[in-house]
Every structure is written in C-alpha cells, then in structure tokens.
Amino acid sequence: MINLNGFIFRLPKEVKFLIGAFLVVLSVGYFTGLIFVNDTTENHPQGIQENYLGNEEDLEAEVMKFKKPEREMLTIIHTHILSMSVIFFLLGGLVSITKSNKKLKKALMIEPLLSVLLTFGGIYLMWTGLHWMRYVVVVSGILMTTSFVISVLLVFSQLFRK
Template identity: 85%
Template sequence: MMNLNGFIYRLPKEVKLLIGAFLVVLSVGYFTGLTFVNDTTENHPQGIQENYLGNEEDLEAEVMKFKKPEREMLTIVHTHILSMSVIFFLLGGLVAMAKIKIGIKKFLLLEPLVSVLVTFGGIYFMWSGLYWMRYVVMISGILMTTSFVFSVLLVLFQLIQKTPSQ
C-alpha cells in the first residue's frame, strides 16, 4: 500500500514550483470570489438572504435587489458545486501528500466538500423558503474558507521546507 504522508517532500523542485504557483493563482481566484460575496451580501446573514430573495419591501435600501428566478438559482448552485468540488479535490490531493496528523488530514480532506454541499444546498433551501438556512450558509462558508486557507498554507509551508519537521 502506498503511503502518501510526507510525499510532498520527495517531489522534484520543478513540481514543487508548479504546485506553489497553482496555489497562489487558486488563492487569488478564491479570494476574488470572497470579495464578490462581501460586495453582494456584506458578509451578513440578512445580506445573504437579500442577495437571493431580494429586498423590495425595504424602501430605504441603498441597492434594490429582486428574488432570483429558479433557473438562475439552479445555475448558481450547479456551477458552484461542480467547480468547488474540483478545487477541493485538487487541494485535497495536495493535502494528502503533506505530513500532518491523520485526524487533521481527514478533516481537511472531507470538510470542504461537505461545506460545499451545505453552503450551496443551504442557499437553495433558503431561496425555497427556509430562511434560517442563511445562518447555516454563513457558518459552512466560514468553515470552508478556513479549511481552504489552512490547507493552502500547510501545503505551501511544506513545499518550501527542506525536510519534514519532527
């Protein structure tokens, strides 16, 4: 059976460089998306709800928002689940090669994929009328982002180390 734990240290320099460049570009894309989320929701549960369900009843709103149609919601959920599952699958492959305690590794491998389903499924359920899901969406989004940041930093750190730390 092949043991991947710590395999990242044995990769050739050019592969480490490729992985490092990929993680930097991936992070720029991820945090650009988070900037968009902040602009459209103000990182607040009420903002999340208004972004998908509108705010027409709020006559004092700075920006008028309308409920998204079902086709748009299905497109948002579909594209995000597919693209983010690929992102976290690739990042998970890199984490699998890192030297880290197995419990933390399992968490970093699985949590972001669960959070993708919970976040975007939660957005759809919120849009369907379960308004309390806005809190679930926010918490799962925070967990997903925390896992992303920790995973990227872990892999980048281990890419630049000469030998595993004990």
C-alpha cells in the same frame, strides 16, 4: 498500502514550483470570490437572504434587489458545486501528501466538500423558503474558508522544505 505522508518532500523541484504557482493563482481566485460575496451580501445572514430573495419590501434600501429566478439559482448552485468540488478535491490531494497528523489531514480533505454542499444547498433551500438556512450558509462558508486557508498554508509550508 501506499504511504503518502510526507511524499511532498520527494517531489521534483519543477513539480513543487507548479504546485506553488497553482496555490497562488487558486488563492487569488478564491479570495476574489470572497470579495464579491462581501460586496453583494456584506457577509451578513440578512444580506445573503436579500441577495437571493430580494429586498423589495425595504423602501429605504440603498440598492434594490429582486428575487433570483429559478433558472439563475440552478445555474449558480450547479456551477459552484461542480467547480468548488474540483478545487477542494485537488487541494485535498495536495494535503494528503503533506507530513501531518492523519486526523487533521482527513478533516481538511473532507470538511470543505461537506461545506460546499451545506453552503450551496443551504442557499437553494433558503431561496425555496427555509430562511433560517442563511445561518447554515454563514457557518458552512466560514468553515469552508478556514479549511481552504489552513490547507493552502499547510501545503505551502512544506512545499520547499527539505
């Protein structure tokens, strides 16, 4: 059995710099996405629902939004699940080589993948009429972001340690 626990310390310096640069760029992209989510939904369950289902009945709405067509929904769900699964697979691989508690590492490697399914599956189910899924989307999005931040900090904290 291969023991990856602490393998990050044995990586060559140039690989550590590559990983560090990757984490910085990945974090910029991730948090830019969160800024976009905040801009379109105000990070609120009702805002999430309005972003995908529209708000045409609210005559006092500042910005009029319309229900997204099925083709657009499928594109959003498809691209986000594929891209975020790759992001969290790579990040999980980096977490696996840190020197950390096995249960913590397992949680950080699996939870965000489950949250990706719950977040984007929840968005689709909400769009189909299960409006209560907006709460699942909020909770799973928070868990996914928390896992992302902890994972990046964990890897970064060990990256250049002797």
